[in-house]
Amino acid sequence: MAAVMPAPAASRLLMSGNEAVSRAVWESGTKVCAGYPGTPATEMLEQLSTYPDLYTEWSVNEKVSLEVAIGASMMGARAFCAMKHVGLNVAADPLMTVTLTGAEGGLVIAVADDVGMSSSQNEQDSRFYARFAHVPILEPADSQEAYDMARYAFELSEEYQVPVILRLTARICHVKGLVKVGERVAHPPKGFTKNAERWVMVPGHAKRRIPLMLAREQELKRLSDKTPLNVLEPGSDRRVAFVTSGPAYMHVRESFPDAPVLKLGLSYPWPLEKVAALAEMADTLVVVEEVEPLLETELKAAGFSVHGKDFLPRIGELAPEVLAPAVEKLLRKESAPAPEAAQGVLANAPPLFPRPPTLCASCPHMGIYYTLSQLKNLTIAGDIGCYTLGAGHPWNSLDSTICMGASMGVALGMDKGRGEADKNKKILAVIGDSTFMHMGMQGLLDITWNRGNVTILLLDNGTVGMTGGQNTPANGRDIRGQSAPRIDFPRLVEALGVKKERIHVIDPYQLPVLFKTVRDETKIDDVSVIITNRPCVLIEEFKPFRPYVVQEEKCTGCGNCVEVGCPAIHVTRRDRVVKASGKEVDLAFTRIDSVACTGCGLCVQPCAPEAIVHFAPAGQVIPVVPA
Amino acid sequence: MPNTTNILVCGIGGQGVMTATEILSEAAIAEGHDVKKTEVAGMSQRGGVVTSHLRFGPKVLSPQIAPGTADVLLGFEAAEALRWSHYLKPGAMALVNDARLVPPVVELGLFKYPDDPIGEMKSRGVRTVSFDAATIARDLGDLRLGNTVMLGAIADQLPFSAEVLLDCIVKRFARKGEQVVEMNRKAFAAGREAAQAAVPA
Numbered sequence: 001m002a003a004v005m006p007a008p009a010a011s012r013l014l015m016s017g018n019e020a021v022s023r024a025v026w027e028s029g030t031k032v033c034a035g036y037p038g039t040p041a042t043e044m045l046e047q048l049s050t051y052p053d054l055y056t057e058w059s060v061n062e063k064v065s066l067e068v069a070i071g072a073s074m075m076g077a078r079a080f081c082a083m084k085h086v087g088l089n090v091a092a093d094p095l096m097t098v099t100l101t102g103a104e105g106g107l108v109i110a111v112a113d114d115v116g117m118s119s120s121q122n123e124q125d126s127r128f129y130a131r132f133a134h135v136p137i138l139e140p141a142d143s144q145e146a147y148d149m150a151r152y153a154f155e156l157s158e159e160y161q162v163p164v165i166l167r168l169t170a171r172i173c174h175v176k177g178l179v180k181v182g183e184r185v186a187h188p189p190k191g192f193t194k195n196a197e198r199w200v201m202v203p204g205h206a207k208r209r210i211p212l213m214l215a216r217e218q219e220l221k222r223l224s225d226k227t228p229l230n231v232l233e234p235g236s237d238r239r240v241a242f243v244t245s246g247p248a249y250m251h252v253r254e255s256f257p258d259a260p261v262l263k264l265g266l267s268y269p270w271p272l273e274k275v276a277a278l279a280e281m282a283d284t285l286v287v288v289e290e291v292e293p294l295l296e297t298e299l300k301a302a303g304f305s306v307h308g309k310d311f312l313p314r315i316g317e318l319a320p321e322v323l324a325p326a327v328e329k330l331l332r333k334e335s336a337p338a339p340e341a342a343q344g345v346l347a348n349a350p351p352l353f354p355r356p357p358t359l360c361a362s363c364p365h366m367g368i369y370y371t372l373s374q375l376k377n378l379t380i381a382g383d384i385g386c387y388t389l390g391a392g393h394p395w396n397s398l399d400s401t402i403c404m405g406a407s408m409g410v411a412l413g414m415d416k417g418r419g420e421a422d423k424n425k426k427i428l429a430v431i432g433d434s435t436f437m438h439m440g441m442q443g444l445l446d447i448t449w450n451r452g453n454v455t456i457l458l459l460d461n462g463t464v465g466m467t468g469g470q471n472t473p474a475n476g477r478d479i480r481g482q483s484a485p486r487i488d489f490p491r492l493v494e495a496l497g498v499k500k501e502r503i504h505v506i507d508p509y510q511l512p513v514l515f516k517t518v519r520d521e522t523k524i525d526d527v528s529v530i531i532t533n534r535p536c537v538l539i540e541e542f543k544p545f546r547p548y549v550v551q552e553e554k555c556t557g558c559g560n561c562v563e564v565g566c567p568a569i570h571v572t573r574r575d576r577v578v579k580a581s582g583k584e585v586d587l588a589f590t591r592i593d594s595v596a597c598t599g600c601g602l603c604v605q606p607c608a609p610e611a612i613v614h615f616a617p618a619g620q621v622i623p624v625v626p627a
Numbered sequence: 628m629p630n631t632t633n634i635l636v637c638g639i640g641g642q643g644v645m646t647a648t649e650i651l652s653e654a655a656i657a658e659g660h661d662v663k664k665t666e667v668a669g670m671s672q673r674g675g676v677v678t679s680h681l682r683f684g685p686k687v688l689s690p691q692i693a694p695g696t697a698d699v700l701l702g703f704e705a706a707e708a709l710r711w712s713h714y715l716k717p718g719a720m721a722l723v724n725d726a727r728l729v730p731p732v733v734e735l736g737l738f739k740y741p742d743d744p745i746g747e748m749k750s751r752g753v754r755t756v757s758f759d760a761a762t763i764a765r766d767l768g769d770l771r772l773g774n775t776v777m778l779g780a781i782a783d784q785l786p787f788s789a790e791v792l793l794d795c796i797v798k799r800f801a802r803k804g805e806q807v808v809e810m811n812r813k814a815f816a817a818g819r820e821a822a823q824a825a826v827p828a
Contacts, residue, residue: 014652014662118667142663142690175665175690176652247690254689321693344695345753346713352706353738355639355730357673389673394735562734567674571734588736595770 006051009183017146017172020179021110022047024150025080028106029187030054032072034065036438037467038084039119040173041112045082046470049479053184058470058479061404061438062087066094066109073107073163074199076190078154082110085124086403090439092129095163097201099133100209102161102216105189106154110166112173115290116317119466121384121401123315125292126167130268134217137165137268138229139246143177149229149265151182160216160223167267169290171247171317221269229265232274234281239331241282243275243295243306248288248318255324270295272302279304286327290318359389361568362544362600364461364508364534368430369395370564370602371514378522379414379425383407383440385432386465386536394565398430407431408443412452426522427453433460433474437487441496448497448527455522456529459508460489461536469539493529508532511605537598545599547615550591554611557587561603561612568596569603631684632786633692637711638703639728640677643774647701648679650778651785653795655683658787663690674730678711699784701777704728705757709744712753721753722780722822724760724773756780758821764814772814779818789819 006026007013015023022044025033033056035045049056059065062083072079083091088111095109111129114120130137138153140146146168153164197205224230235241237258244252245264252261260281262274279285287296287308296308311330313322359366369390372378382388382398383406391398400410411429418425431440436458447454462475471477476486490503502524504517521528535541550561561569575587592603594615604612634651638644645666652664660683667678680692697715702708702723712721723745733740741747748755758780764772775796782789793815800807 014649014656014664171665171690175663176649177663177687177690178656178661250689319691319693320689343717344697344713345715345717345719346751349694349711349713350709350747350751352710353730353733353740355674355676355707356732357640357675358731360673386673393732393737562731565731565735567731569731569734570729571736574736586736588734590734 006184007181009181012178012180014176015143015147015179016043016174016176017140017143017168018043018112018174019047020143020147021082021150021166021168022051023179023181024147025108026051026054027182027184028078028151028154029185030080030154031077031105031187031189032069033057033080033082034059034068035082036060036062036065036087037464037470038062038087038112039467040114040170041082041084041087041110041168042467042470043173044110044112045479048080056479058472060473062091063093066091066098069107069109070094070098070101072189073103073105075192076105078106078187080108080110082112084120085111085113085126086120086122087111088126088129089124090404092132095129095133095135097206098163099135100201100206100213101199102212103157103163104161104193105187106157107163108150108153108157108166109163110150110168112168112170113291115169115171118170121403123291125290125294126165127268127294128292130165130167131294133163134213135163135165136160136220136266137167138265139167139267140172140265141245141247141249141263142172143175143179145265146172147179147181152229160220162216162220167246169247169317175247217269220266221272224266224269225271225273227266230271230274231263231265232278233261233263235260238282240284240286240327241278242286242288243278243299244288245295246290248290251318251320251323252288254320255327264295267295270298275299275302275304284331286330288312288318288323291315356392357389358392358567359386359565360537361566361596362537362542362598362602364532364536365390365459366565366600367508367511367514367602368457368459368532369397370606371511371518372397372428373563374515375518377425378428379422380428380430381407381411381414383429383431383435385435387430387432387459390430394563404435405431405439405443408440408447408454408456411454411456412443412447412450415452415454416450426455428455428457428518428522430457430459432465433458433462433489434464434470434472437473441492444493444498444527444529445496452527453525454527455518456527457518458489458493458529458531460531460533461539462541463536463539465536465538469536475539475541489531493531498527498529502526502528503531504528505531505533508534509600509602511602542598545601547594547597547599548592548601548604548612549594549615551611551613552589552591554609555589556609556611557589558608559586559588559590560606560608561590562588564603564606566603568593631682631687633697634681634699634701634781634785635692635697635711635714636679636681636701636703637707638677639707640673640675642677642703643777644677644679644703647703647774647777648681650795650799651681651781651792652683653798654785654787654792655681657791657795660684661687663687665690676707676710699781701781703760703777705744706741708755709741709748712748712751715753718754720784721748721755722777722784723748723755723757724777725757726759726761756822756825758818758825760818763817763821767810767814767817769810772810775811775814776818776821779815779820780822782815782819783823
């Protein structure tokens with residue numbers, strides 16, 4: 001993204017949590033920002049790349065992004081990195097050691113938990129990492145707090161020489177609220193001071209750093225009882241008192257406006273004295289936290305009698321309509337019955353068809369999955385990206401999805417672990433360009449080095465598609481859209497040990513080529529890599545083609561085009577006929593939505609009666625030979 | 628919270644649901660309200676369901692609208708309006724574009740799209756006003772005006788005057804020139820008219 005003039009200080013802006021954090025990072029005089037795209041964290045780095053006077057990068061993965069931030073912090077520069085929850089697993093290795101060296105320039109790690117799993121392979125609670133790494137964690141409850149806490153995080157990091165985790169959830173990242181912003185204050189790096197005992201973490205040095213880390217944790221525990229980020233709000237409704245953090249605070253306040261609440265902004269280490277004071281205010285103490293019963297368990301261990309996940313859901317987001325009835329029910333056991341919750345115009349959601357996300361019209365992945373769905377005897381390890389949608393209808397073509405890059409190792413394991421039952425199976429792996437560079441390359445090296453028999457489909461669409469089209473080393477542009485070295489996949493995979501004759505670059509719109517290449521390569525007992533070369537339809541490299549139409553009089557209702565799975569193809573009429581053999585056949589007559597069609601021609605190829613032609617004005621119908 | 632207005636906007640990815648809600652938010656801010664706006668989008672860019680929650684008032688806490696508490700529902704697609712109609716409180720109104728966008732899972736014969744989603748809303752007791760935003764926009768000369776038609780439709784159901792909302796639309800399009808602004812004014816007026824004409828007695 002190109003740099004723009006940031007809004008002046010004291011402006012009150014409608015900002016998402018991600019935008020608010022980015023503004024705060026910029027104002028804090030941060031010099032280096034790194035991250036890898038991932039919902040719901042993506043917009044932090046995206047926004048930061050629009051600010052002047054700082055360095056931003058899309059790193060190839062989250063581990064590298066944290067290492068870049070650590071290096072900058074060592075130079076005394078303020079440094080920031082942002083990632084989604086599963087990204088912190090990837091970055092956990094440097095995290096567990098940088099907690100020993102500590103930070104020099106303020107080092108802030110923003111992690112966005114996809115609570116509710118709108119776009120993730122799991123739901124995990126990043127607050128564990130604060131305990132694991134003995135570092136403080138801040139949890140904002142809305143955009144203004146996201147801004148305030150991000151600014152404070154750098155000060156906290158420098159004061160205690162500690163990396164700080166800023167924990168966001170989807171309901172912070174993507175909620176917009178009003179934020180009052182301030183000035184950017186320069187923060188020139190102090191310079192690197194050589195100190196092997198601090199920065200070179202060999203066992204002898206690390207052993208001396210561990211007591212320092214534990215002492216720091218005790219100091220932070222004392223801070224937790226003093227900081228205004230942890231607020232004890234006394235209330236008049238003394239039936240129940242709450243300990244809460246993050247967006248859950250808003251749900252508590254909305255549901256129980258007059259109850260005593262301990263709102264934790266610095267939620268680890270948590271404030272012992274303040275919890276004890278709260279416990280005096282009501283007979284029932286409830287911990288409201290997303291996702292795991294983490295604080296609840298720790299409070300119980302400290303001797304407090306608390307409720308939490310014994311009656312609140314442990315999966316997904318909390319909300320007033322979840323919280324209020326659950327707490328009322330808990331209290332009812334002890335007191336009089338509560339009034340019924342407000343009823344809407346309908347008691348329940350009307351039963352309806354689902355509308356799952358699907359591949360776009362002309363998506364270069366569609367022909368791949370159509371091909372895979374037509375071939376027999378395949379076992380396919382999938383990966384993380386838009387192409388994970390190939391597991392859905394009508395293709396049903398993925399047999400596994402674990403994490404970024406896992407298709408490689410999983411496929412090799414399938415090959416090595418197969419028994420008699422699977423000896424004739426063809427093992428494939430499907431991975432996108434960005435995922436391959438994130439964590440797939442090492443897996444491929446493992447396959448070639450250990451002589452696996454796997455056919456790899458490397459779907460290069462020149463972007464990180466699922467997160468909205470970020471630049472990657474595969475498209476030759478950096479985060480700001482500037483020209484950058486472009487990776488050459490055929491040469492890369494050859495360097496990783498794949499034989500030159502087993503590497504094919506093909507057009508994924510050409511079904512016969514695709515079909516033949518996949519079939520031939522899966523028959524060969526060796527590692528093959530098939531690379532596709534069409535851009536994502538949502539990036540500027542994609543140029544739409546002339547749309548197609550179905551000639552109504554020629555359509556026989558075979559339904560082959562529907563099996564391609566394109567969202568621009570619609571069924572106009574269904575019928576059931578009995579063939580001469582006595583077999584009943586369902587027919588589906590179709591039309592193409594010419595506004596949505598971008599003319600990839602995939603549906604033209606399986607159309608039995610050649611009824612699909614280029615859209616043209618009346619009287620000028622131009623037949624098209626299947627490509 | 629009392630004094631909080633809850634507006635739910637729904638549709639599918641790519642229809643402009645988030646932009647429409649953004650403009651509604653700007654109008655609420657212009658009126659001096661505290662505002663929170665949140666999306667439940669998932670992978671909506673890939674044709675999935677998208678809802679946008681807008682809450683405004685003196686002080687907004689939770690950003691989510693609870694089922695049964697929405698004051699207005701603005702539906703960009705017929706079945707999506709039906710899908711979210713249980714969010715409305717009794718007597719609240721749904722303003723619905725009657726477009727039918729049928730997803731591949733229905734075309735594959737795996738699920739059924741309801742024959743008459745708007746009729747179903749009405750028969751379930753939802754005060755429903757429907758209109759054809761695409762045709763209105765096309766008649767004005769540009770399909771892209773559909774979003775402004777939708778905003779015109781909701782304009783008379785807000786706790787502030789329609790002009791406040793229109794001003795925000797005009798501001799947004801000002802840099803595209805007077806002609807674009809004028810087209811949007813017309814689209815806004817046409818949306819208002821269409822909704823008013825369809826209001827049940």
